[in-house]
Ligand SMILES: Nc1ncnc2c1ncn2[C@@H]1O[C@H](COP(=O)(O)OP(=O)(O)O)[C@@H](O)[C@H]1O
C-alpha cells in the first residue's frame with residue numbers, strides 16, 4: 001500500500017453502499033456490465049490511494065421483499081429472495097473488480113459453502129488491512145432489514161471511518177428530489193434532523209444505528225464521475241450526516 005498516498009486521503013477505511021438499482025444502469029431489471037465496470041474503476045481509484053474498501057451491494061434491481069409481499073408472497077420468503085439477490089450482485093461486482101486486478105473477497109451473512117465465505121469480522125478486518133476489497137453480502141442475514149442497515153452494521157463492526165451511501169441523487173434533500181425538483185439540498189445534517197424531518201433517503205433503522213454509534217454517513221451521487229474519489233480526498237460532495245451542528249434550519 002503506498003504510504004505517501006495514504007496521507008492524502010481523509011479516510012483510512014470506508015464502507016461503501018451501492019444500491020442494487022444503481023447496477024441496472026438505464027435498464028429496469030438486472031445488471032448492466034457497463035455500470036459494473038465503471039464502479040470497479042472508481043473503487044480501484046480508492047484502493048490505489050490506499051483506502052481500505054468494504055462494500056455492501058443492495059438487491060433492489062432483482063428482488064425486494066416488500067414488493068414481492070405486495071404481489072402476494074409471504075414477506076419472509078420475499079426477504080430471503082432479496083438477500084439472495086444481493087449475493088448475485090456481489091458475485092457480479094467481484095467479477096468486475098477482479099477483472100480490474102483488484103483482489104476481492106465476498107463474505108455472506110448466510111452460510112453458502114462453495115460459493116462465498118461466511119462472514120467473519122476479524123477475518124474481514126485482516127483482509128481489509130491487506131488491501132483487499134471485502135464485499136459483505138446477504139444483508140444482515142435477517143428479514144425485515146435493508147442493505148442500508150447492513151452497510152451501517154458492517155461499517156460499525158469493521159470500524160470504518162464513514163459509511164458512503166451511493167445513490168442516484170446528489171445528497172439528502174428537504175423532500176424526495178425525484179418527486180419535488182424544487183427540494184433543497186442539505187450539505188450537513190445531524191442524525192436527529194434526518195429522523196425528525198423523516199428524510200427518506202435511508203431507512204430509519206440504519207440512521208438510528210449510526211446515531212447510536214457515532215458513524216458518519218455521506219450520501220452522494222454515484223453517477224457523478226470522480227465523486228467517490230473527491231470524498232475520500234476530503235471534498236464536500238453530497239450530504240454529510242453526523243453528530244453536532246448542521247445548516248438544515
Ligand atoms: N429527502 C430525500 N433526499 C434524497 N433522496 C430521497 C429523499 N427522500 C426519498 N429519496 C429517494 O431515496 C433514493 C435513494 O435511496 P437508494 O437506496 O439509493 O434508492 P432505492 O431505495 O430506490 O434503492 C433517491 O433516489 C431518492 O429518490
Ligand SMILES: O=c1ccn([C@@H]2O[C@H](COP(=O)(O)OP(=O)(O)O)[C@@H](O)[C@H]2O)c(=O)[nH]1
Pocket residue numbers: 018019020021057058059060061063064065066078079080081082083085086138139140141142143144145146147148150
Ligand atoms: O438485511 C437484509 C437486507 C436485505 N433484505 C432483503 O433484500 C432486499 C434487497 O435489499 P435492498 O432493498 O436494501 O436493496 P437496494 O435498495 O439497496 O437495492 C430487501 O428489499 C429485503 O427484501 C433483507 O431481508 N434483510
